[in-house]
Amino acid sequence: MAETRRRARPPDWRDRIIQGDAREVLAGLPDESVHLAITSPPYNLRIAYQTYGDDLPPEEYLRWLREVWATLHRVLVPGGRFVLNVAPTSIKDFRPIHHDLSRDLRGLGYIMRTEIIWYKQTMGRRTAWGSWRSPSNPHIIPSWEYVLVFSKGQWKLEGDRAAVDITAREFEKFSDGFWHIPPERKRHGHPAPFPEELIERLVKFYSYRENVVLDMFGGTGTVAAVARRLGRHYLQVDASAEYCQQAAERVARAVPPPGVAVPPPRLELRPADSVPPAPPPVLPASRTRSRSSR
Numbered sequence: 001m002a003e004t005r006r007r008a009r010p011p012d013w014r015d016r017i018i019q020g021d022a023r024e025v026l027a028g029l030p031d032e033s034v035h036l037a038i039t040s041p042p043y044n045l046r047i048a049y050q051t052y053g054d055d056l057p058p059e060e061y062l063r064w065l066r067e068v069w070a071t072l073h074r075v076l077v078p079g080g081r082f083v084l085n086v087a088p089t090s091i092k093d094f095r096p097i098h099h100d101l102s103r104d105l106r107g108l109g110y111i112m113r114t115e116i117i118w119y120k121q122t123m124g125r126r127t128a129w130g131s132w133r134s135p136s137n138p139h140i141i142p143s144w145e146y147v148l149v150f151s152k153g154q155w156k157l158e159g160d161r162a163a164v165d166i167t168a169r170e171f172e173k174f175s176d177g178f179w180h181i182p183p184e185r186k187r188h189g190h191p192a193p194f195p196e197e198l199i200e201r202l203v204k205f206y207s208y209r210e211n212v213v214l215d216m217f218g219g220t221g222t223v224a225a226v227a228r229r230l231g232r233h234y235l236q237v238d239a240s241a242e243y244c245q246q247a248a249e250r251v252a253r254a255v256p257p258p259g260v261a262v263p264p265p266r267l268e269l270r271p272a273d274s275v276p277p278a279p280p281p282v283l284p285a286s287r288t289r290s291r292s293s294r
């Protein structure tokens, strides 16, 4: 029966920063143990991450992510939320990747709740106009990213009214789905970190205090640090030992609100001999793009 098949829940599955492969680590987590997952996967835009080339053929990229999403589905509680941030692809090789991802997630049984537009206010720095002042071939510059929101099985997430911490003013503001938030300027040693404000809004809007918040492509720990600061338990996975170490230091500095006990992180690095021996070849600067330059 379903109950007996459930993985035993170890007392310490929360509040960890784990170096590893997203799908493998998720496969080892107990059933129904996460209330909110927020992530931004590698975008397949040749961004120079520490251990990852970010350059798979499109179908292979989507197939790999489908496996991660399928594993996540088991790990979410009923009504648990999955928030997927994705940037538009490059102008030249444009592909509506957010449509592909939404189709795949709905095909796996997720309910699609909404799509938030994160407007990054980066137009002041635009350079690529295409055909300037001419209809022959003008370019639209993606000055936004998508924040796609899904639920597992049901719309409603059960929780205690006393564990709600969003104010009326915040609720009103965040429920308007066009979010003006500038990109993160403090890079924390990572090419594409989330701005903390984006994560604060999502955590407060979609979870209760003491819920468990996961990022399985966690980078330098924005989701985990904000979750702890807002009194949520957290779990972060990333393939890079260096990003995990930085994340652990950052999360340790994030102080939970008074009266909420969320411990500092336990950092779990792979044994040295199983760490990938070398990062993939660094791409020439002209092919390497960072989030803020998109």
Ligand SMILES: C[S@@+](CC[C@H](N)C(=O)[O-])C[C@H]1O[C@@H](n2cnc3c(N)ncnc32)[C@H](O)[C@@H]1O
Pocket: 020, 021, 022, 023, 039, 040, 041, 042, 043, 049, 050, 051, 052, 190, 192, 193, 194, 216, 217, 218, 219, 220, 221, 222, 223, 237, 238, 239, 240, 243
């Ligand atoms: C877009 S970044 C996420 C940045 C993060 N949101 C932050 O605020 O720092 C994607 C991350 O996925 C990690 N990554 C790449 N392949 C992975 C894999 N198979 N499993 C887990 N993490 C992986 C990269 O090291 C990179 O840090």
